Amino acid sequence: MTKSLTNYRAIDALRSALKAVAAGIVVTAATGCSTLTQPIDGVPANRLPQEFFAEPKNDLVPVDISLLSLEPPRDYLISNGDILGVYIEGVLPFNPPNTPPEPPPVNFPDKESTLPPSIGYPIAVQDDGTLALPLIEPLNVDGLTLEQVRDAIRDAYIDNDILRPEKARPIVTIIQERTVDVIVVREDTAGNGSQGLNTANLAAQFIRGGSDRSASGGLVKLKAYQNDILHALVETGGLPGLNAKNQVKVLRASRADQRMRAQFMEQFYRQREAAMLDPCVCPPELPEDPSILRIPLRLPPGEVPQITERDIELQDGDIVYIESRETEVFYTGGLLNGGEFPLPRDYDLDVLGAMALAGTGAYGQTSSGGGGIAGNVGQVPPGKLYILRKTQCNGQVAIEVDLTSAINDPRQRPLIQAGDTLILQYKCEEELLNFGLGAFFTYGVQALLRNN
Known part of the structure; x- marks a missing residue:
């Protein structure tokens, strides 16, 4: 019961x-x-x-970074901006007759230089490529090797009856190489801002590379035959980080390129204003500026990079720009934890x-x-x-x-x-x-x- x-x-x-x-x-x-x-x-x-x-983008292949560097010539070619060490017995410095010659000065390079110690008095190559020496007309040495400069000095003093052939033994060395001044702006080298983040944000910071994506940069002096993209990047922190785009932008400093960029933007704004007058027309998006050189760092398999020596060579005033990926994010909502998350760059x-x-x-x-x-x-x-x-x-x-x-x-x-x-x-x-x-x-x- x-x-x-x-x-x-x-x-x-x-x-x-x-x-x-x-x-x-x-x-x-x-x-x-x-x-x-x-x-x-x-x-x-x-x-x-x-x-x-x-x-x-899983199968993108990194570009060979050697393509971003100039191939130096076998012999260094002199040009304006170089500082040569010149010693001419009896002339530079001047010695009175029947007096022993003074020994040439020895110049030790800076610790950052790769040049060996040099001998002679510093003489700068002028903007027109000439070398001003005592008692003779300025010599045009632009594009000559050190041995050719030495022979040109010897011949000039012999032809002007200043030195006898047996006494004309000039010494020419390089004290300081010429440099090219470029500006590098990077948005991937700022400080770490990971304090006070939760687990999801820490993962996001790992993909970003731990950067707050603010820009940094400055003036970089590149030596002759090292004035290229690779050396500019190495001098400022290396290749672009994970929070930077897989490309390098180069803005040329020439007036022609500056005018081209200004005309491009002016033409785009005119087209946009004309399109906005019609509510049924979609306003055009900003296209790629043809005056800005873009060098990719990763390419699809089978695609050969079209990078020429003229592309990677930098001139005075050029700007190398490493752009941030701050807009490459996705968002979550609904039953997902809401937030903003960066996309991986390379996968x-x-x-x-x-x-x-x-x-x-x-x-x-x-x-x-x-x-x-x-x-x-x-x-x-x-x-x-x-x-x-x-x-x-x-x-x-x-x-x-x-x-x-x-x-x-x-x-x-x-x-x-x-x-x-x-x-x-x-x-x-x-x-x-x-x-x-x-x-x-x-x-x-x-x-x-x-x-x-």
Whole structure:
């Protein structure tokens, strides 16, 4: 009798729990399903044309950095700006007759110089490429080697009857090489700003390279035959870091290039103002400035870099610019931890990797255990992800990703590109099931325990 009464109470408690679950499902279906209350008109990823997807970059090949450096000549060629050490017995310095000659001075280079110690008095090569020496007309030494300069000095003093051939033994060395002054501006060498960051932001800082992306730079003096892109980068910290774009920009200092850049911007603004007069016309985006030289540092496989010596050679006043990737980010929302996250520079990031970077497991379970009606009670993870991707003329396309298919099929994992917004949602049936499970384990188990 007692056993039958206990079974009846258990069945009655279970019936009450099922009624509560049924009532909760009805309420959820009427008002609580986010798929119904917050609908997103998405297009399945396998139905979108290729132009809506990001270009892969996993297979990009680094450019041979030796292509960014000038090949020095076999012999150093003298030009304006060089400082030579010249010693001419009896002339430089002048010695009265019948007096012993003075020994030539020895010049030791700076510790940063690679030149050996030099002999002679410092004589600078003038802007016109000439060398001014005592008692003779200025000699044109532009483009000559040291041996050719020595022979030209000897011949000049012999031809002017100043020195006899047996006494004409000039010594010519290099005291200081000429330099080229360039400006390097970098947005990847600022200080570390990782203090006070959570785990997700620390991961983001790792991808950024630990930089706050502020610009730094200054004037760099490059020696002759080292006035190239590679030496300018080495002098200012090396190749671009992870938070910089995979390219180097060069802005030439010549007046012609400056006028070209000004004309380009003026023409663009005129076109934009004309387009904005018609509300049905999409305003044009700023195209690539043809006066700015862009040297890529990574290229698709099979593509040969078209880098010439003229491209990498820097002149006085040129600007080398390393641009930041501060706009290459994506955003998260919905059931994902909201935030802004940078995209990796050198490898692809698909939807599952982006969810993991945002602090969400591969099966859609956030660090807070989910959200929506089920809260932390439901055990079914959200299975629908939307990628809100910008298109031309401020348009948008919503790419729908079924996470179950994406986990099992790599072709169902679109790559994330800059500006994307990821929205994670429950499917309606998942939310109903989560609510039912939560109601059962909350109210059903309590009723069973009360009746026992």
